[in-house]
Amino acid sequence: MSTATAKKRISIDPITRLEGHGKIDIFLNEExxxxxxxLQIPELRGFEQFCVGRPAEDxxxxxxxxxxxxxxxxxxAATKALDAVWHVDPPPAAKKLRELFYSxxxxxxxxxxFYALGGPDFVVGPExxxxxxxxxxxxxxxxxxIGGKVINMRRNGHHLIKMIGGRPVHPNWGxxxxxxxxxxxxxxxxxxxxxxxxxxxxxxSLGIFEDVVLKNSDYVDLITxxxxxxxxxxxxxxxxxxxANFYDGKVRVTGPDGKEHAKYDAKDYREYITERVEPWSYLxxxxxxxxxxxxxxxxxxxxxxxxxxxxxxxxxxxxxxxLAQTEYDRFYDTLGGKPVHHTLATHWARLIELLFxxxxxxxxxxDPEITSKEYRVIPTQTPTEGVGCVEAPRGILTHHYKTDxxxxxxxxxxxxxxxxxxxxxxxxxxxxxxxxxxxxxxxxGLLNMVEMAFRAYDPCFGCATHSLPGQMPLEVNLRDxxxxxxxxxxxxxx
Amino acid sequence: xxxxxxxxxxxxxxxxxxxxxxxxxxxxxxxxxxGIEVDEDYWGGLKLxxxxxxxxxxxxxxxxxxGAPPGTIHQLRPDDLPTQRSASAHDANLPTALALGRQxxxxxxxxxxxxLVGIEAADILNFGEELTxxxxxxxxxAVALVLQILAAPLSAREAPGPDNPPPGES
Numbered sequence: 001m002s003t004a005t006a007k008k009r010i011s012i013d014p015i016t017r018l019e020g021h022g023k024i025d026i027f028l029n030e031e032x033x034x035x036x037x038x039l040q041i042p043e044l045r046g047f048e049q050f051c052v053g054r055p056a057e058d059x060x061x062x063x064x065x066x067x068x069x070x071x072x073x074x075x076x077a078a079t080k081a082l083d084a085v086w087h088v089d090p091p092p093a094a095k096k097l098r099e100l101f102y103s104x105x106x107x108x109x110x111x112x113x114f115y116a117l118g119g120p121d122f123v124v125g126p127e128x129x130x131x132x133x134x135x136x137x138x139x140x141x142x143x144x145x146i147g148g149k150v151i152n153m154r155r156n157g158h159h160l161i162k163m164i165g166g167r168p169v170h171p172n173w174g175x176x177x178x179x180x181x182x183x184x185x186x187x188x189x190x191x192x193x194x195x196x197x198x199x200x201x202x203x204x205s206l207g208i209f210e211d212v213v214l215k216n217s218d219y220v221d222l223i224t225x226x227x228x229x230x231x232x233x234x235x236x237x238x239x240x241x242x243x244a245n246f247y248d249g250k251v252r253v254t255g256p257d258g259k260e261h262a263k264y265d266a267k268d269y270r271e272y273i274t275e276r277v278e279p280w281s282y283l284x285x286x287x288x289x290x291x292x293x294x295x296x297x298x299x300x301x302x303x304x305x306x307x308x309x310x311x312x313x314x315x316x317x318x319x320x321x322x323l324a325q326t327e328y329d330r331f332y333d334t335l336g337g338k339p340v341h342h343t344l345a346t347h348w349a350r351l352i353e354l355l356f357x358x359x360x361x362x363x364x365x366x367d368p369e370i371t372s373k374e375y376r377v378i379p380t381q382t383p384t385e386g387v388g389c390v391e392a393p394r395g396i397l398t399h400h401y402k403t404d405x406x407x408x409x410x411x412x413x414x415x416x417x418x419x420x421x422x423x424x425x426x427x428x429x430x431x432x433x434x435x436x437x438x439x440x441x442x443x444x445g446l447l448n449m450v451e452m453a454f455r456a457y458d459p460c461f462g463c464a465t466h467s468l469p470g471q472m473p474l475e476v477n478l479r480d481x482x483x484x485x486x487x488x489x490x491x492x493x494x
Numbered sequence: 495x496x497x498x499x500x501x502x503x504x505x506x507x508x509x510x511x512x513x514x515x516x517x518x519x520x521x522x523x524x525x526x527x528x529g530i531e532v533d534e535d536y537w538g539g540l541k542l543x544x545x546x547x548x549x550x551x552x553x554x555x556x557x558x559x560x561g562a563p564p565g566t567i568h569q570l571r572p573d574d575l576p577t578q579r580s581a582s583a584h585d586a587n588l589p590t591a592l593a594l595g596r597q598x599x600x601x602x603x604x605x606x607x608x609x610l611v612g613i614e615a616a617d618i619l620n621f622g623e624e625l626t627x628x629x630x631x632x633x634x635x636a637v638a639l640v641l642q643i644l645a646a647p648l649s650a651r652e653a654p655g656p657d658n659p660p661p662g663e664s
Contacts, residue, residue, distance in 0.1 A: 050506065050621035065506050071536075116540065134590050139597060148598040155544060170536065
């Protein structure tokens with residue numbers, strides 16, 4: 001970490017294409033205490049203009065290029081939006097194949113986050129220097145074999161994603177009315193075998209969390225402490241039993257008190273969600289329309305909501321698979337009942353979702369219909385308008401397209417996972433900063449604590465950049481009440 | 495010796511696609527070279543490391559921004575990257591990923607056999623399928639540099655010889 005004072009600004013090492021990402025502005029009041037804090041994220045520009053005028057059926061392949069982190073989620077949301085645009089209901093086998101594919105993707109993505117990102121904060125320790133808070137630190141602490149397990153889990157996931165989706169990263173598989181190909185019995189058997197291994201991996205991962213985090217009272221205190229707690233609304237997709245589902249269902253919103261606020265079809269999202277624009281941010285701030293925007297505050301009167309693994313658990317009544325349900329019950333028993341508002345508990349919730357994804361993977365791989373040849377219905381109606389919605393690993397993802405009668409796009413609107421969490425991320429950063437800045441004095445550890453605050457959300461910085469350096473620099477500007485930079489802190493610079 | 499030549503990039507984000515453009519040209523130029531695979535990919539970090547498994551040498555071509563004039567070509571090693579001690583938003587950085595893979599017993603090229611060719615980009619924030627003129631002009635130079643890197647001996651033991659001719663000459 002390096003610091004500079006008195007308006008001197010240290011720029012992030014300019015070699016990274018992610019320069020500017022992860023920039024945080026902390027505004028101090030006259031007393032030198034934190035008044036506000038904002039995470040600012042540059043966003044790729046011009047996507048809607050890029051899309052308008054193109055054939056809508058290009059969208060599953062175009063939109064999966066938006067994001068280097070969850071292309072499969074964009075592919076699936078776009079494919080579902082095309083179902084709606086063409087007014088076609090895919091056959092059951094197609095829906096199951098899509099959900100199978102999506103469960104494998106989810107398990108792979110959550111594995112990466114826990115071992116490479118969120119996990120190190122706990123497994124290695126929140127006080128550990130940044131140089132050690134990475135996956136190598138996890139290996140050093142847990143044991144050498146864990147590195148091979150993680151690599152194996154990821155490789156298996158990518159192998160199956162390629163097998164089913166056609167390409168290892170950017171699938172070219174989804175079509176309005178279904179998918180372009182199914183799977184044969186030999187492939188099914190391999191998917192099932194690797195799925196059973198994945199379940200064991202998920203259980204192993206929960207075991208690590210149990211041993212390293214839950215048995216350490218300091219960590220439990222950190223998770224349940226006020227610094228990382230916000231009483232917001234929660235949003236997540238649920239099936240007909242109000243169990244969490246990543247691929248399809250109704251969108252359910254529950255309040256800070258745990259009560260259901262709304263349950264709606266994805267196509268009606270504009271009745272429930274609207275977006276606020278702040279002059280200082282590229283990103284919009286979605287909030288619950290019927291509650292209203294009350295600022296960056298939590299509570300039942302504030303329309304701020306979270307869309308995270310923790311939110312999905314809070315918004316659901318349970319999990320649709322037995323092992324995940326057991327963990328779900330234990331989660332709430334341990335943390336004092338529903339809902340849980342501790343942001344850092346999101347890491348635990350993510351592992352429960354990992355277990356659910358692997359169980360669902362095997363459920364679908366053993367479904368008698370999964371090898372059916374009936375995996376597409378040819379659309380026959382004139383295309384018009386449609387909304388497609390899935391749960392991306394980092395929050396609900398909505399694609400909304402309008403076309404002319406030829407299927408040429410005339411309008412595109414996306415609300416991506418991280419954008420949902422834009423306001424709560426700012427609130428979490430502010431709260432972490434408040435604990436560490438008093439009377440203009442910055443306590444050591446600010447960057448670590450701030451980073452932990454937003455890392456739990458697994459934010460995707462709206463980018464299509466895969467980044468050659470592959471890191472996320474973090475810069476914090478402290479500003480006086482007039483907005484002047486009085487101190488800059490930066491991390492990950494050399 | 496197995497060599498991987500990998501262009502990284504996003505084909506719909508302006509200059510971010512330059513690595514893919516260079517790789518496409520190299521695929522033509524290196525066709526028929528046994529032991530050299532040219533491919534295109536998208537991810538850094540763990541995924542990039544996983545893509546290198548089984549190879550003895552890797553050349554990765556990507557857009558980069560250092561503040562140099564657009565079109566400038568940088569030749570780097572993993573250790574030259576500026577953030578050796580960081581995690582990323584969603585992944586490990588490349589040196590960390592390579593270290594993890596080696597710890598896990600994966601066959602990966604040693605650091606000295608991993609070359610990163612970075613082409614200075616002007617625009618990586620706007621959607622578009624065209625390169626900016628300066629970056630477009632850098633494509634043939636980047637292709638030539640990669641061919642030169644591939645022709646150079648990795649070590650005395652692997653110097654080009656009758657049984658190991660430089661690429662493009664077989």
